[in-house]
Amino acid sequence: MYGDIVILSGAGISAESGIPTFRDSDGLWNNHRIEDVATIEAYERHPEQVHDFYNGLKIDLQKALPNPAHLAITELQNGYRNGTVSVVTQNVDLLHEKAGNRNIYHIHGQIDQAVCMNCGRITDARGEVTTETLCAGCGMAATLKPNIVFFGENLLRMIEVDALLDKCRLLIAVGTSGAVYPANTFARIARYHGADTIEFNLHATVNSYDFDRHVIGRAGETFPRFVKELSAEK
Numbered sequence: 001m002y003g004d005i006v007i008l009s010g011a012g013i014s015a016e017s018g019i020p021t022f023r024d025s026d027g028l029w030n031n032h033r034i035e036d037v038a039t040i041e042a043y044e045r046h047p048e049q050v051h052d053f054y055n056g057l058k059i060d061l062q063k064a065l066p067n068p069a070h071l072a073i074t075e076l077q078n079g080y081r082n083g084t085v086s087v088v089t090q091n092v093d094l095l096h097e098k099a100g101n102r103n104i105y106h107i108h109g110q111i112d113q114a115v116c117m118n119c120g121r122i123t124d125a126r127g128e129v130t131t132e133t134l135c136a137g138c139g140m141a142a143t144l145k146p147n148i149v150f151f152g153e154n155l156l157r158m159i160e161v162d163a164l165l166d167k168c169r170l171l172i173a174v175g176t177s178g179a180v181y182p183a184n185t186f187a188r189i190a191r192y193h194g195a196d197t198i199e200f201n202l203h204a205t206v207n208s209y210d211f212d213r214h215v216i217g218r219a220g221e222t223f224p225r226f227v228k229e230l231s232a233e234k
């Protein structure tokens with residue numbers, strides 16, 4: 001039996017809810033250049049284009065519903081008695097919240113927030129944000145950026161996440177390609193501190209060697225089955 005569990009989720013867990021991933025054939029990064037919509041340079045060069053991209057993505061993400069993989073996390077969090085179950089997600093959608101998951105750490109930010117580049121205030125941004133939108137903190141216009149970590153920016157909540165990785169005894173990666181640093185080092189860090197590691201994906205990934213066990217298949221099927229197995233262990 002394990003102690004604390006960390007679930008590291010990627011776009012693959014949301015793919016089961018109809019949200020495109022980033023690097024699969026129909027992925028977001030195959031239809032948009034990262035350097036056009038996901039870098040600070042892009043935001044400074046053409047903020048309107050960056051706002052348009054995320055305003056459009058926001059509509060799709062907010063329509064999506066959690067799938068059995070998200071719901072299985074809530075089941076695990078409700079039933080697991082040997083420690084805490086934390087969700088460290090690279091996803092900016094809110095499907096973990098919609099599924100009732102707790103202890104969620106959005107390390108790449110979240111689609112329903114904006115951050116002011118002038119005063120740093122993070123505000124609710126469920127609606128459309130443009131260069132005309134005023135910051136609720138300092139009242140300035142053209143200073144709001146989606147509260148999404150762009151390439152080259154620091155991740156969010158990493159002090160707390162580092163502590164989780166040190167302490168957990170099981171790290172489970174669900175639906176991530178392992179393409180992006182530093183999330184792709186979390187399994188190695190957890191293993192260094194004595195955790196078992198399991199990877200749930202459609203196929204092997206670039207950092208599969210960091211995992212003790214590989215569960216191949218669609219997360220909406222494989223992960224609920226795993227939660228049932230774990231719950232049966234006494």
Ligand code: APR
Pocket residue numbers: 009010011012013015016021022023024027090091108174175176177178179180200201202203205217218219220
């Ligand atoms: N079940 C399980 N795994 C799946 C499923 C599914 N139904 N569908 C896709 N996958 C897997 C793919 O095989 C792939 O390994 O999910 C992974 C998605 O990989 P990416 O598109 O690279 O997404 P992710 O790993 O979350 O990307 C990390 O990169 O661009 C940045 O900030 C962005 O958070 C993102 C980060």
